[in-house]
Amino acid sequence: MYWPEFLTVVVVHFLAVASPGPxxxxxxxxxxxxxxxxGVWTAVGIGSGILVHVTYSLLGLGILIAQSTTAFTVLKVLGAAYLLWVGWQCLKAKPSDEESADGLSQDRDxxxxxxxxxxxxxxLTNVLNAKATLFFVSLFSVVISPATPVWIQGFYGAWMTxxxxxxxxGLALFLSRGQVRAFFRRISHWIERVTGVALIALAGKLATASQG
Structure with a gap:
């Protein structure tokens, strides 16, 4: 009887995960x-962040965070500050003097x-994303029925994690393939810089996010 709800969770979650973001x-x-x-360890970290969102949503703390102006503002500021810091580190990337066999500099390796x-x-990129908090609060309060047993909601959360x-x-393994890395090897520092700009822009977007 919970299959329709589960399939809805699967689709909504996939669309959220596949959309570009931090x-x-x-x-x-x-x-x-x-x-x-x-790349793989970063992916594992992102998945671990999802587990945090799921846990506080199951405990009902997510609603408190979303409804509390102070808590939501603190989360926004911390998240935006962290993205700004990471973005700044990326902007400082410099071209390599020598390229290794796999297309990246020896020093960078x-x-x-x-x-x-x-x-x-x-x-931290995932956990400090206030928009992710709003997404999971909406998911557990609108898409998932309050009548759904906690253990089934926990299964949904485990699935999403x-x-x-x-x-x-999978995305990290694809992007780090030899052919892909070799293609981008001469512009790797520009990729970092563009990523830095994107992260700073996302930080600004996060900082102006509303609770509504």
Whole structure:
């Protein structure tokens, strides 16, 4: 009896995940300009962030955050500040002096983010996105019936967590393929800079997001 509701959750979630946003921007940067390992760990971090959204939505805390002007504003400011910082780091990217066999500079490979840093980047980018908070609050209060058992809602949440991680992992693996990276190897620093501009623009959009 919950199949129609589940299918609605699947479609709505997929459309949200597939749409361009901060998560996509950091995956693009990590996969093309760092390494496949960094891209995958960033994807895992994004999936972990979804689990946080699902948890507070199940506990009813999401509604409190969305309805509290102070809490929502704090989340917006933190999220926008973090995106601005990441964007600024990307803007400072410089062209490499030497290219390695796989199309990226030796220095950039050596300095590629550790698993922890890559995971943290994906996690914080997702968790501090106030728009994601509004999305999950709407999902759990409008799309998912309050009469749906908590364990089934938990299954929906687990599904979204896993699917988000898999989606961005697949995207990271595709973008970090040798042929793709080789194609972009001479403009990798420009990719980082463009990503930085996009993240700063997204930070501005997030900072002006409304609760309505």
């Amino acid at each position: 998560d996509f921007a950091v995956i693009l940067r990590q996969s093309l300009c760092a390494s496949s390992r960094s 050596v300095n590629a983010a550790t698993a922890w840093k890559a995971w943290r980047l994906g996690f 896993v699917m988000t991680g898999l989606w961005f992992t």
